[in-house]
Every structure is written in C-alpha cells, then in structure tokens.
Amino acid sequence: MPEPSSKGALGVIAxxxxxxxxxxxxxxxxxxxxxAILLYSGQSFRRIHLTIREMYFSxxxxxxxxxxxxxxxxxxxxxxGFETLQRFGSAEALGIMVxxxxxxxxxxxxxxxxxxxxxxxxxxxxxxxMKATEQLMAMDMMAVNxxxxxxxxxxxxxxxxxxxxxxxxxxxxxxxxxxxxxVVIGVDEGAFWSQMxxxxxxxxxxxxGIIKSFVFGIAVSLIAVFEGYDSxxxxxxxxxxxxxxxxxxxxxxxxxxxxxxxxxFRGL
Amino acid sequence: xxxxxxxIRIDQLDFSYDDRAILKGVAxxxxxxxxxxxMGNSGCGKTTLLRLIGGQLRPARGALLLxxxxxxxxxxxxxxxxxxxxxxxxxxxxxxxxxxxxxxxAYPIREHTRLSExxxxxxxxxxxxxxxxxxxxxxxPTELSGGMARRVALARAIALDPMLIMYDEPFTGLDPISMxxxxxxxxxxxxxxxxxxxxxxxxxxxxxxxxxxxxFMSGGEVVARGTPDEIRASTDPLVHQFVYGETDGPLxxxxxxxxxxxxxxxxxxxx
Ligand SMILES: Nc1ncnc2c1ncn2[C@@H]1O[C@H](COP(=O)(O)OP(=O)(O)O)[C@@H](O)[C@H]1O
Ligand SMILES: [Mg+2]
Numbered sequence: 001m002p003e004p005s006s007k008g009a010l011g012v013i014a015x016x017x018x019x020x021x022x023x024x025x026x027x028x029x030x031x032x033x034x035x036a037i038l039l040y041s042g043q044s045f046r047r048i049h050l051t052i053r054e055m056y057f058s059x060x061x062x063x064x065x066x067x068x069x070x071x072x073x074x075x076x077x078x079x080x081g082f083e084t085l086q087r088f089g090s091a092e093a094l095g096i097m098v099x100x101x102x103x104x105x106x107x108x109x110x111x112x113x114x115x116x117x118x119x120x121x122x123x124x125x126x127x128x129x130m131k132a133t134e135q136l137m138a139m140d141m142m143a144v145n146x147x148x149x150x151x152x153x154x155x156x157x158x159x160x161x162x163x164x165x166x167x168x169x170x171x172x173x174x175x176x177x178x179x180x181x182x183v184v185i186g187v188d189e190g191a192f193w194s195q196m197x198x199x200x201x202x203x204x205x206x207x208x209g210i211i212k213s214f215v216f217g218i219a220v221s222l223i224a225v226f227e228g229y230d231s232x233x234x235x236x237x238x239x240x241x242x243x244x245x246x247x248x249x250x251x252x253x254x255x256x257x258x259x260x261x262x263x264x265f266r267g268l
Numbered sequence: 269x270x271x272x273x274x275x276i277r278i279d280q281l282d283f284s285y286d287d288r289a290i291l292k293g294v295a296x297x298x299x300x301x302x303x304x305x306x307m308g309n310s311g312c313g314k315t316t317l318l319r320l321i322g323g324q325l326r327p328a329r330g331a332l333l334l335x336x337x338x339x340x341x342x343x344x345x346x347x348x349x350x351x352x353x354x355x356x357x358x359x360x361x362x363x364x365x366x367x368x369x370x371x372x373x374a375y376p377i378r379e380h381t382r383l384s385e386x387x388x389x390x391x392x393x394x395x396x397x398x399x400x401x402x403x404x405x406x407x408x409p410t411e412l413s414g415g416m417a418r419r420v421a422l423a424r425a426i427a428l429d430p431m432l433i434m435y436d437e438p439f440t441g442l443d444p445i446s447m448x449x450x451x452x453x454x455x456x457x458x459x460x461x462x463x464x465x466x467x468x469x470x471x472x473x474x475x476x477x478x479x480x481x482x483x484f485m486s487g488g489e490v491v492a493r494g495t496p497d498e499i500r501a502s503t504d505p506l507v508h509q510f511v512y513g514e515t516d517g518p519l520x521x522x523x524x525x526x527x528x529x530x531x532x533x534x535x536x537x538x539x
Contacts, residue, residue, distance in 0.1 A: 138362035143351040
C-alpha cells in the first residue's frame with residue numbers, strides 16, 4: 001500500500017498509475033497467449049486424444065466434489081426455499097425456485113468455482129512444474145510446440161468439461177431440492193415437478209446457464225494455463241501461480257457472472 | 269579460418285538479457301564430426317550459447333550459421349525442421365515425469381515419424397541398450413537415480429540420430445564411475461553417429477581426456493581455444509588457474525562487494 005503521508009498525493013497517483021499500467025500489460029500478455037492457443041489449436045485437435053485425456057483429468061476427477069456439493073446446495077435450497085415460500089402460501093412453487101436458482105446462477109457459478117480450485121489449480125501446477133524442470137524447454141528443443149502439445153489440450157479439456165459439469169451440478173441440485181422439499185418436508189410431488197416444467201424456459205434459463213458455464217470454462221482454463229506457463233520456475237514461483245489461479249478465477253467468475261446476468265436476464 | 273569444414277560458425281555474437289550483456293563478441297567455429305568442449309566458470313554464458321545455437325534465444329548482433337543457414341533469421345517452421353536434427357541433453361535431464369522411460373525415448377520418434385509401434389519399439393530398445401538401460405525401459409523417471417536419468421535423457425536426445433548433439437553439463441552431480449560411463453558414451457555416440465558434439469562442462473579432467481577441441485569462456489567472451497594439449501600448455505593466467513583449479517588468479521571466488529573492512533567500519537559507526 002502506498003503511504004499518502006510520506007509521498008503526498010502525487011505519489012499515490014503515481015503508484016496507482018503504475019499498478020494500472022502493470023495490470024494492462026499483463027492483460028495484453030494474456031490476450032496474446034490466448035491468440036497463440038487458438039492459433040495452435042488446429043494442430044492439437046488433429047491429436048484429439050490429447051484433449052480427451054485432459055477432459056478426463058480435469059472433468060472426470062472433479063465429478064465427486066461436484067456431485068456432493070450440488071446435492072448439499074440443492075438440499076439447502078429446498079429448506080430455505082420452503083421456509084420463505086410457505087409464508088406466502090406458495091410452497092408448491094418450490095420446484096421453480098430450486099430449478100431457476102440452479103440453472104441460472106448456482107449451477108454455473110459454484111461449479112466453476114469448484115472447478116477452479118480442483119482442476120484449475122492442478123493444471124497450473126502441472127504446467128508450472130513442467131516449466132520449472134525444463135520439460136517445456138526440452139519439448140521445444142525437440143521441435144514439439146509446447147503450446148500445441150501441452151497448453152491447448154489442457155485449455156480445451158477445461159472449456160469442454162465446464163458446461164457438462166455445470167449441467168450435472170444443476171440436475172443433481174434439483175434432485176437435492178426434491179429430496180428435502182418433497183420426500184422430507186412433504187411438498188406435493190406433482191406440483192413440484194409440473195410447476196417446474198411449465199415455468200423453466202429452455203432458451204432463457206437452461207441455454208443461458210450453459211452459455212454462462214461455457215464462458216466461465218474459457219476464463220478459468222485460460223487463467224490456469226496462463227499462470228502455469230508464466231510461473232517463475234521455482235517452488236515458490238509455482239506455488240504463487242497456483243494461488244493466483246484460484247484467486248483470479250474466483251474474482252473473474254463472479255465479475256463475469258454479474259455482467260452476463262445483466263445482459264441475459266435484464267436485457268441491458 | 270581454423271577448420272575447413274565447419275558445422276557451426278559463430279562470429280561477433282552479442283547477447284544480453286534486458287541491458288545486461290551476457291555474451292560479448294563471441295566467435296567460434298565448430299568442426300563437423302568432432303567433439304568440442306565449451307568450458308568456463310558458472311554464469312559465463314555457456315547455457316545461453318547453447319540456447320542461441322538451438323534458436324531458443326535470438327542474438328542482439330552477430331552471425332550464427334548452422335550448416336550454412338543463419339539460425340536467428342530462420343522462420344519458425346524451418347527452425348523446427350532444423351531442431352529435429354539436433355539433440356540436446358539438459359542439465360537435469362528434463363525427462364517427462366508423467367510417462368515411462370520407454371515412452372520418453374519414444375517421444376521424439378512418435379512425434380516426428382509415422383513408424384509402426386513395432387519399429388519404434390526396436391529403435392527405442394536399441395537406444396536404451398546403447399546407454400546400458402534396456403532393462404529399465406518400464407520404469408518411471410522418478411524411480412531412476414540421477415545418473416540413470418541423465419543416460420535416459422541421452423538416449424532420448426539421440427533417438428532420431430541427430431547431426432548435432434549438445435550436452436549441458438552432463439557430469440554435474442555424478443559419481444566418478446557414472447561420469448566415466450557417460451563420458452565414454454558421449455565419445456562413442458559422436459563417432460558412431462558421425463555427429464558433431466558440443467559438450468558444456470567445467471570438469472577439466474573428464475573433458476581433457478575426451479574431446480578434440482576446447483573453447484574457453486570467461487565473462488561472456490572466448491578467452492582461449494585449442495586442443496587439450498595446447499590448452500594444458502597455455503600460459504594465459506586465467507586458463508592456467510582454471511585447468512589447475514587454483515584459488516588464486518584472475519578469477520575471483522567472491523561476488524563483487526565493497527571491501528570487508530569498509531563494511532565493518534560502517535557497522536561499528538552505525539552502532
Ligand atoms: N532468463 C534469464 N534472465 C536473466 N538473466 C539470465 C537468465 N538466464 C541466465 N541469466 C544470466 O545469464 C548469465 C549466463 O547464464 P548461463 O548461460 O546459464 O551461464 P552458464 O555458463 O553457467 O551456463 C548468468 O549470469 C545468469 O544470471
Ligand atoms: Mg549452465
């Protein structure tokens with residue numbers, strides 16, 4: 001933090017300008033890196049098994065944490081939703097409330113947050129360690145492009161897993177809400193499902209949720225591969241990169257969610 | 269010109285990181301088919317020079333010709349085509365830790381050829397046999413000792429029978445026996461493959477018995493050159509100090525610092 005008393009107002013402005021400049025430079029670097037990934041994606045898609053393998057690593061291995069978290073979140077939604085709705089005598093609208101909360105917001109957002117900490121961090125760690133142990137440099141000297149061979153498959157593996165995981169998250173969450181709302185509390189089962197069916201719109205709710213999770217998948221995967229590739233090749237450097245992946249992903253997901261929600265559901 | 273047939277010609281080569289000059293006017297000719305050592309104290313720019321030859325860094329100035337072609341001016345695709353005919357052994361091996369010894373050696377073959385798995389298997393086992401590790405093909409890199417990992421990396425570096433092999437300090441951290449084994453191997457591979465070899469090392473004893481020619485570097489410059497016998501007889505104080513491992517001479521053990529006495533005086537004054 002700058003100290004206004006010792007540097008005066010000019011000092012504050014200067015360090016602010018310095019920080020902004022640094023962030024802008026870093027963003028420019030990320031953009032160029034993204035362009036390089038896209039450029040070499042053709043090469044890596046010709047070896048599609050690489051991307052499928054990464055989907056398995058980042059996607060399949062996040063499954064358990066997704067299933068457990070979504071079940072609990074769905075059950076909490078069932079409880080809280082029932083408490084609130086019954087005050088207005090509309091407990092049978094519980095199905096709509098649970099389904100909309102999940103497909104529009106909680107599914108994509110929480111799944112992406114979990115994905116960043118489970119899969120994003122390990123993507124950063126893997127790439128960072130490969131860099132620190134000169135594996136990336138060795139690959140490049142063998143005339144194998146590390147962006148095409150390592151980075152792009154990890155990126156696309158994450159991007160493609162994310163919508164699948166988020167959809168699964170929403171589905172299991174709805175089931176959790178059903179368990180608490182219908183099976184435990186005793187909301188009418190027919191009303192729970194039929195209200196949900198009639199009010200959840202495919203394009204507005206489900207499709208927008210999928211688009212959100214796709215955007216989050218791009219953001220998280222890009223941050224994870226970038227931080228790994230850009231890490232300082234030491235133990236501390238890699239650990240700092242992992243931390244940045246988790247923190248920056250979380251902030252980016254939440255900020256993007258606000259922007260996307262404004263456009264999708266308020267028509268801004 | 270010193271040799272008539274050179275694989276690598278370097279002239280007036282300058283390189284700097286940011287504004288710190290690392291290489292200053294380096295000139296070297298590497299004769300084809302020979303084993304050449306690049307020696308010098310740590311930090312004098314040896315690894316940097318290898319990375320310049322491999323095209324991973326670009327010089328600020330100067331000429332760097334490999335087989336008659338200018339490496340710094342090559343477009344990416346041509347550079348990659350060239351690197352397929354180069355093998356580089358990194359200081360710590362740089363084996364891919366997520367795949368087995370066999371797959372590590374097979375890696376460049378699978379990436380760059382369309383041979384059948386059967387032929388790849390034959391080639392890989394042959395290369396592993398050359399470094400004496402055919403029996404270790406199923407191990408993972410984490411299960412290897414330092415010397416074994418270096419030998420596997422060597423097998424990987426020569427998988428595609430390169431015309432140029434570069435070794436970055438292959439002897440560091442090895443026991444005398446492994447050192448002898450690897451040194452012998454480097455010589456034998458150079459002669460058997462008809463390749464040209466660059467050996468970066470500061471192990472004087474090992475290198476002198478092994479190589480055909482030596483370049484001596486200090487502070488980013490070539491300060492001496494010659495056959496092992498010529499270097500041994502050199503009267504240059506720096507070369508003499510290095511070859512005979514003397515503590516007293518033009519090379520300093522201490523990083524530049526203000527005189528110790530001054531610092532002590534200041535500490536006392538502060539107190
Ligand atoms: N990526 C880098 N950025 C800045 N300086 C570097 C970098 N890599 C190496 N250097 C510096 O360049 C000099 C030469 O390094 P190097 O070629 O690795 O020496 P060596 O002869 O020991 O192999 C060293 O002083 C080192 O500090
Ligand atoms: Mg070095």
